[in-house]
Amino acid sequence: MSGVLDTLGAVALVAGALLSLAAGIGVLRFPDVLDRMHAATKPQVLGVLFLLLGLALRLRTPADLGMIALVGIFQLVTAPVAAQMIGRAAYRSGRVDRELLDVDELAEREPPGAGR
Amino acid sequence: MTATARPGRYGRRRDQLVALGWLVLVWNLLWGRFSVGNLVGGVLVGGAVLLFFPLPPVSFAGRLRPRALLVLAGTFVVELVSASAHVAAIAVRPGYRPRGAIIGVRLRVRTDLNLALTAELISLVPGTLILEVDRDAGILYVHVLDVRGPADLTGSRDRILAVEERIVRAVGSEAEQRQLTGGAP
Numbered sequence: 241m242s243g244v245l246d247t248l249g250a251v252a253l254v255a256g257a258l259l260s261l262a263a264g265i266g267v268l269r270f271p272d273v274l275d276r277m278h279a280a281t282k283p284q285v286l287g288v289l290f291l292l293l294g295l296a297l298r299l300r301t302p303a304d305l306g307m308i309a310l311v312g313i314f315q316l317v318t319a320p321v322a323a324q325m326i327g328r329a330a331y332r333s334g335r336v337d338r339e340l341l342d343v344d345e346l347a348e349r350e351p352p353g354a355g356r
Numbered sequence: 357m358t359a360t361a362r363p364g365r366y367g368r369r370r371d372q373l374v375a376l377g378w379l380v381l382v383w384n385l386l387w388g389r390f391s392v393g394n395l396v397g398g399v400l401v402g403g404a405v406l407l408f409f410p411l412p413p414v415s416f417a418g419r420l421r422p423r424a425l426l427v428l429a430g431t432f433v434v435e436l437v438s439a440s441a442h443v444a445a446i447a448v449r450p451g452y453r454p455r456g457a458i459i460g461v462r463l464r465v466r467t468d469l470n471l472a473l474t475a476e477l478i479s480l481v482p483g484t485l486i487l488e489v490d491r492d493a494g495i496l497y498v499h500v501l502d503v504r505g506p507a508d509l510t511g512s513r514d515r516i517l518a519v520e521e522r523i524v525r526a527v528g529s530e531a532e533q534r535q536l537t538g539g540a541p
Binding site: 259262263265269270271274275277278279281282283285286287302304306307309310316317319320321324327328341343344345346347 | 382384385389436437439440442443444447453454455457458459460475476478479480483485486487488497501503509
């Protein structure tokens, strides 16, 4: 039983590491800030969750499980907020490559709300 | 049950008590075990946090529906995995420059809680990232990654509204559910 759990934990750890690697490559390679934020949220969050799952499967003590659950929850809650703050700051300061955008409905709205 | 009562003084107290309960739980988890000392410490620290860092009241008027919650959680996991695979695949594909777009999506239910939950989940599901929130109008401005044509934009719009719908089905009040099906609020 514990052998099975250890194996599953190892698989989860490797999967999490690979996803984090892909997220890193994405942050490095994507052309502008907004695209990079995509890489910094989805694969990164899932990567961390897989790493935590792997840890949980290997540690298996209640105190560690509680801490791991907290880390996972805070990761899920904070990553989108951080990405939104960075994305919004980038957009407002004009660091967005408009060549890459097909549509920009926020620009159409911007004049009335620009003063805020 | 409390769906009809607008949050007055009593509702505010109740919200704060619920928040305190969560903070005490987090405090105990951080210490790694439940004990009388940790409970007392949690109440003190949680009380101080609520007293010195008050949040704007976000009242929960709906109720939890276990089955809809399961659907929400299950779909979320599936979408998080497929989103991650999608972004990871774009990231490692050589010489590919993804095109993006920014679209505004008007939500049907305009409560703060629904806006916040939808915004959180959207950032983690395929191809979309919150950029700006127009709280008064209930519009989320979303950046979409890897757009290949107008069809992708319609698809993203539908997906965002579907996320909203699943959230309201899981935690919304009766009135919010009616807004969902009835169109205009």
